[in-house]
Amino acid sequence: MATDPPPTLKKFCLDCGAALQTRAVAGGRRPTCPACGFILFRNPTPVGMAVAEREGQLLLIRRGNPPLQGYWAPPAGHVEIDESVEGATIRETFEEAGVKVALNGLLGVFSRADVGVVIIAYSGKVAGGQARAGEDAIEVGFFAPGALPEQPAPAEGDAVDRWFFTVIEKVTEPWRKIEA
Numbered sequence: 001m002a003t004d005p006p007p008t009l010k011k012f013c014l015d016c017g018a019a020l021q022t023r024a025v026a027g028g029r030r031p032t033c034p035a036c037g038f039i040l041f042r043n044p045t046p047v048g049m050a051v052a053e054r055e056g057q058l059l060l061i062r063r064g065n066p067p068l069q070g071y072w073a074p075p076a077g078h079v080e081i082d083e084s085v086e087g088a089t090i091r092e093t094f095e096e097a098g099v100k101v102a103l104n105g106l107l108g109v110f111s112r113a114d115v116g117v118v119i120i121a122y123s124g125k126v127a128g129g130q131a132r133a134g135e136d137a138i139e140v141g142f143f144a145p146g147a148l149p150e151q152p153a154p155a156e157g158d159a160v161d162r163w164f165f166t167v168i169e170k171v172t173e174p175w176r177k178i179e180a
């Protein structure tokens, strides 16, 4: 890494509170503490996503928060330190949509250098619960193949919105065609 990494909001050492300085260390230029040697390693956060169906219809939530606030998307959320990606995906789907999912396979891993997250998408089936819009969701819906909500690509705006939209398009692609 020859250039400075993207800016961080962290200005102070997480261990001793001294002001961080960007230095060449451990194979890159990283915020480093001149007082205690703390190095701020920055990594993308894993996000689990459930592309789940119930009786042949795709579960989507309408997002209550950025990125893509107001857009329909599969339930998804950050993995906490004390859970697996699969566990986080099941938990987030329950929190957002009120339903329990059984995951049955990896659909894809999506990442890009400038977005700060890695999305790990699973296919699954709704196995119980009562659909209702929960945390971070405005609405919950089940959509037949070929009848997914039409939504425009985000025109301008930040890279995360545009990238997240392409991920949603990719994982829902089989659902946007009418089955032969």
Ligand SMILES: [Zn+2]
Binding pocket: 013, 014, 015, 016, 017, 018, 033, 034, 035, 036, 037, 038
């Ligand atoms: Zn320090």
